[in-house]
Amino acid sequence: MKKKYLDIVEKDINETYKTNISSNDILNKTDYFEKNKIEPLRVRKWKISFVSMALSFVLAIFCIFIIQFGDVIHYVGQSSEVDHHEVVNECLKEIKDEYRKVSDDSKGTILIDDELYIAIYKGTSHENLKEHIYFYIISSSKKLPVTIKVNDIVIEEDGSSSWGVLTKSSSIDGETIDLEIEYDGGITKYSVEK
Amino acid sequence: MIKVNDEMIKELKKGNREAFEYIFSAYSNKIYYLSMKYTKNSNDSDDCVQEIFLRMLEKINSFNSRKASFGTWLYRLATNYLIDRQRLEKIHKDCLCLDNETVEKKKEDCNGLLQSELSQVEKLVGERNYRILMMKIGFEMSFREIAIELDLSESGVKRAYYETMTMIKGLYKKG
Numbered sequence: 001m002k003k004k005y006l007d008i009v010e011k012d013i014n015e016t017y018k019t020n021i022s023s024n025d026i027l028n029k030t031d032y033f034e035k036n037k038i039e040p041l042r043v044r045k046w047k048i049s050f051v052s053m054a055l056s057f058v059l060a061i062f063c064i065f066i067i068q069f070g071d072v073i074h075y076v077g078q079s080s081e082v083d084h085h086e087v088v089n090e091c092l093k094e095i096k097d098e099y100r101k102v103s104d105d106s107k108g109t110i111l112i113d114d115e116l117y118i119a120i121y122k123g124t125s126h127e128n129l130k131e132h133i134y135f136y137i138i139s140s141s142k143k144l145p146v147t148i149k150v151n152d153i154v155i156e157e158d159g160s161s162s163w164g165v166l167t168k169s170s171s172i173d174g175e176t177i178d179l180e181i182e183y184d185g186g187i188t189k190y191s192v193e194k
Numbered sequence: 195m196i197k198v199n200d201e202m203i204k205e206l207k208k209g210n211r212e213a214f215e216y217i218f219s220a221y222s223n224k225i226y227y228l229s230m231k232y233t234k235n236s237n238d239s240d241d242c243v244q245e246i247f248l249r250m251l252e253k254i255n256s257f258n259s260r261k262a263s264f265g266t267w268l269y270r271l272a273t274n275y276l277i278d279r280q281r282l283e284k285i286h287k288d289c290l291c292l293d294n295e296t297v298e299k300k301k302e303d304c305n306g307l308l309q310s311e312l313s314q315v316e317k318l319v320g321e322r323n324y325r326i327l328m329m330k331i332g333f334e335m336s337f338r339e340i341a342i343e344l345d346l347s348e349s350g351v352k353r354a355y356y357e358t359m360t361m362i363k364g365l366y367k368k369g
Contacts, residue, residue, distance in 0.1 A: 005362055009315060009331050016313030019226035020236075021243045023218040027211065029244070032251040036209025 082161065084117040087139035091163040092121065095135050099123040107134065107177075108192040115142045116183050120166060120192050132194070134166040134177060147182035169194060200259055207254055218247060221265075224332040225272050230311075231325070232276040242279065246272045265333035269343070318365055323358040330355055 027033065088106075096102045102123030110118040117139040125133055136155070138146060143159035150167050157164075167177055172194040179190040198220050205213035225246050229239035250271060257267050316324040322344075329335045329343065337355070341348040 005359060006331055008362060009327060012313045012315040013227055013328065013332065014223050016311075016316070017223050017227035017230060019222050019243045020240050021222065021226075021247075023215045023222075026218065026244055026247045026251075027214070030248055030251055033209045033211055033214070036207075 082139055082141040084111075084139040087161045088117070088119050088137050091137040091161070095121060095123065095137075095163055099133060099135075100126055100129065102135075107194070108190070110179075110181065110188075110190055112181070112183055112186075112188065116140050116144075116146060118146075118148075118181070120177070122194075130170060132169045132172055134169070134192075134194075135163055136166040137163045142184070144184050149180040149182070150177060198264055200264075203254070203257065203259065203264055214251070221268060221332075222247070224328060225268075227328060227332075228269075228272050229276060231321075232280050242272075242276060246275050249275060262339070263334055266335045266339050269329065269333040269335060273343070315362060315365070319358045319361050323354050326351055326354050327358050 092102070092104075100123060102121060107120040107122050109120070110116075119137045119139075121135045121137065123133050123135065124131060136148065138157055139161045140146065140159045145159050146157045148155040148157070148166070153167070155164060155166070166179075169175070169177075175194045177192045177194060179192065181188050181190065198217050202213050202216060206217060222243055225243050226239050229242035229246075230236070233239050233242060250268060253271065257264065261267075262270075312321070313324070315327075319327065326340055326344070329340045330337070335343070337348050337351045340346075341351045344351070346354075
């Protein structure tokens with residue numbers, strides 16, 4: 001139908017059937033618009049206060065947890081950062097790939113403050129089976145520099161987990177390997193049986 | 195012709211006064227027309243317009259545009275109110291109007307509006323066809339919805355509607 005005829009009908013009804021009621025008459029008799037404006041505000045306020053309370057609660061619990069179990073968190077964090085045994089196993093595999101007769105059992109292990117772990121392993125080279133080679137494996141969680149002094153030889157490591165040859169020896173009878181480890185400002189001496 | 199769209203209804207649901215004013219201007223006279231058909235009285239019809247729009251605000255959140263158009267929903271809300279009101283009035287009048295003369299007068303009142311009270315188009319096309327026109331154009335109802343409301347066949351409604359439009363066309367061609 002054409003708009004023209006729609007307008008005719010619209011005009012016809014508006015001329016004949018015209019109410020005396022205005023929209024204001026109805027607006028004055030209803031609280032619909034007040035309700036619909038106040039309620040969302042109330043809900044919003046309630047939501048904000050609920051969120052604030054929930055956040056405060058979580059924050060409070062977190063603070064208590066930190067205060068009470070700070071040391072535990074510290075320890076767990078460090079332990080989870082580097083798994084010393086995993087590092088040692090990986091390095092040992094690499095050593096076995098390059099050298100011969102590398103023992104699965106370490107000659108000795110050194111643990112400093114749960115941060116630095118040094119394991120000493122023994123093996124031989126492919127070229128000279130009579131020569132004993134001692135390896136060190138370093139696993140460090142703090143990545144601080146480590147200095148190992150053995151038989152007047154200085155080995156410096158930057159703190160990352162690694163391995164290397166500690167010393168070589170053709171004889172093992174009654175001898176020890178004397179180590180001096182400098183780490184985090186402290187020097188410690190160790191002796192490992194050959 | 196003022197059209198009410200879904201956006202307007204959303205705004206009304208949010209509590210937008212302007213949306214209400216717009217919807218009121220689009221439907222108030224149509225609701226008044228319906229009220230006149232039931233009450234035959236302009237004062238009562240004004241009261242009905244007020245009451246129907248207040249009810250509309252009460253129930254607007256239950257309106258679902260997937261089930262029916264806003265016009266159909268409002269038409270049903272209005273007619274349900276008017277029928278209920280008429281029923282209550284009838285009970286009330288039956289209790290009060292004991293003398294035969296008053297009862298007879300009331301019966302005469304119920305026969306319809308006076309010819310002078312009808313609109314120009316309504317006089318031409320007849321009250322029933324005008325109502326179909328109003329439902330179709332004013333409330334944007336489908337032929338099927340109109341047929342259900344008036345208890346007529348859909349084809350009968352269509353025929354009446356197009357006849358009515360032809361008559362209006364003829365009337366305005368004559369000038």
